[in-house]
Amino acid sequence: MNNPSAPKKITWIIGLISGILGIIGHYIDVQFLTEHNYILLLIGFFVLAVGTTVKGV
Template sequence: MTKPSSPKKITWIIGLACGILGIIGHFTHVQILSQYNYGQLLVGFLVLAAGTTFREI
């Protein structure tokens, strides 16, 4: 198994933005955010996990 590496800055920003939008959609009622809040959280987590697993992402 390879060692985890730090993700690139853009990968980290995309993952963080998706996670924050998912949390906002969960606690507030914004039509598009509230409808897909769990999907946004999942995408944010997967982007961050891929960024730490693979070096070039």
């Protein structure tokens, strides 16, 4: 198994924004965000997980 590495800044920002939008959609009634809040959280987690697993992402 590879050692985890820090993701690139843009990868980290995309994952963070996606996760924050998912949380906002869960607590505040914004039509698009509320409909897709779990998908946004999943995408944010997946981007951060891939960013730490694959070197150079």
